[in-house]
Amino acid sequence: MSLELISLETLQELAHHYGYGAVFVGILLENAGVPIPGETITLVGGFLAGSGELNYWFVLGSATAGAVIGDNFGYWLGYYGGWSLLSRVGQLFRIREEQLIEVKEQFSQNAAKAVFLGRFVALLRIFAGPLAGIAKMPYPKFFLWNLAGAGVWASAMVSLSYFVGQIVPLDLLIQGVAQFGIVTLLIIAGAIAIPWWLERRGKGVETIVLEPIEPQEQE
Numbered sequence: 001m002s003l004e005l006i007s008l009e010t011l012q013e014l015a016h017h018y019g020y021g022a023v024f025v026g027i028l029l030e031n032a033g034v035p036i037p038g039e040t041i042t043l044v045g046g047f048l049a050g051s052g053e054l055n056y057w058f059v060l061g062s063a064t065a066g067a068v069i070g071d072n073f074g075y076w077l078g079y080y081g082g083w084s085l086l087s088r089v090g091q092l093f094r095i096r097e098e099q100l101i102e103v104k105e106q107f108s109q110n111a112a113k114a115v116f117l118g119r120f121v122a123l124l125r126i127f128a129g130p131l132a133g134i135a136k137m138p139y140p141k142f143f144l145w146n147l148a149g150a151g152v153w154a155s156a157m158v159s160l161s162y163f164v165g166q167i168v169p170l171d172l173l174i175q176g177v178a179q180f181g182i183v184t185l186l187i188i189a190g191a192i193a194i195p196w197w198l199e200r201r202g203k204g205v206e207t208i209v210l211e212p213i214e215p216q217e218q219e
Contacts, residue, residue, distance in 0.1 A: 006036065006037055008040070008044075008170070008171055008174065011026075011037065011040055011041050011044050012044055014026075014041065015041060015044045015045055015048055015054075016048075016053075019045075019048075019054055020045070020054065020058050020059060020061075020062040021062075022041055022045070023041055023042055023044075023045040023059055023062040023063050023066065024062040024063070024065060024066040025066065026038040026041035026042070026066070027039070027041070027042055027062075027063050027066035027067050027070060027154075028065075028066035028067070028069055028070035028073075029070065030070065030125065030126060031066070031067050031069075031070025031071045031073075031074060031125065031126070031129060032070040032071075032073040032074050032077075032129070033073075033074045033077065033126055033127070033129070033130055034126075035126060038066070038070075038125075039125070039157065039177065040174050042059075042063045042154065042157045042158065042161075043157055043158075043160070043161040043165070043170070043173065043174050043177065044161070044170070045059040045062070045063065045158065045161075046059055046157060046158035046159065046160065046161030046162045046165065047161040047162070047165040047170050047173075049158065049161075049162050050161065050162040050163065050165050050166050051165075051166070056158065056162055059158050060154055060155060060158045063150075063154035063157065063158055064150050064151055064154040067119070067149075067150035067153065067154060068146060068147055068150045070129070071115075071128070071129035071146045071150070072129070072143075072146070073129070074126075074127075074128075074129025074130045074132075074133065075129045075130065075132050075133040075137075075139070075142055075146075076133060077130055077133060078129065078130030078131060078132065078133025078134040079133035079134070079136065080133075082130050082131075082133055082134035107131055107132075107134075107135045108135040108136075108137065111132055111135055111137040111141075111142075111145075112137075112141065112145045114128050114131070114132070115128050115129070115132055115137075115142060115145040115146055115149055116145045116148060116149040116152075117149070118149070119149040119150065119152070119153035120153060120156075129146070157177075160173070160177070161173060
């Protein structure tokens with residue numbers, strides 16, 4: 001999420017005034033599917049903990065709780081109404097339903113990895129929960145991987161800004177984390193798109209079938 005919509009100064013002010021509540025609500029809304037910089041406000045919370053203004057463990061708990069609950073909202077929204085919405089979007093962009101079903105099946109095969117690792121990837125953090133619901137990922141499995149991913153992600157983000165934020169300027173730290181997420185997203189998109197394109201291209205190539213030559217009868 002770009003800081004052009006919500007400035008870093010505004011996020012710092014929110015964290016100063018509302019503390020753990022700002023961290024909790026920010027990451028909750030982002031994981032529920034609202035495109036706001038929840039990751040950035042989590043980094044701000046860790047930075048404030050490193051400077052002694054907030055408590056490290058409370059920031060970590062707020063970020064983890066917000067991530068878990070937010071993704072649960074996204075999951076149930078996707079589970080009950082996501083497919084019809086996705087179909088309408090597909091019609092708008094002239095994407096056939098067969099292609100959407102294929103994408104859904106591919107996500108189902110890698111749902112656990114997507115929910116866990118999606119925490120660290122720009123945009124996937126927003127859409128992993130709803131996509132898991134659309135794919136009808138079993139809820140106990142989703143909850144387990146969601147909780148694990150939230151804990152690891154929150155620990156990494158809060159600890160990074162808690163320690164490194166005292167050495168590196170906060171704006172540079174946030175910029176580096178955002179760039180890492182974008183690069184990772186591009187790598188994942190390429191890893192998915194290139195094999196899909198090669199497969200589609202292979203199906204479009206006409207194969208030549210040689211008919212067996214029958215031996216001619218000798219006169």
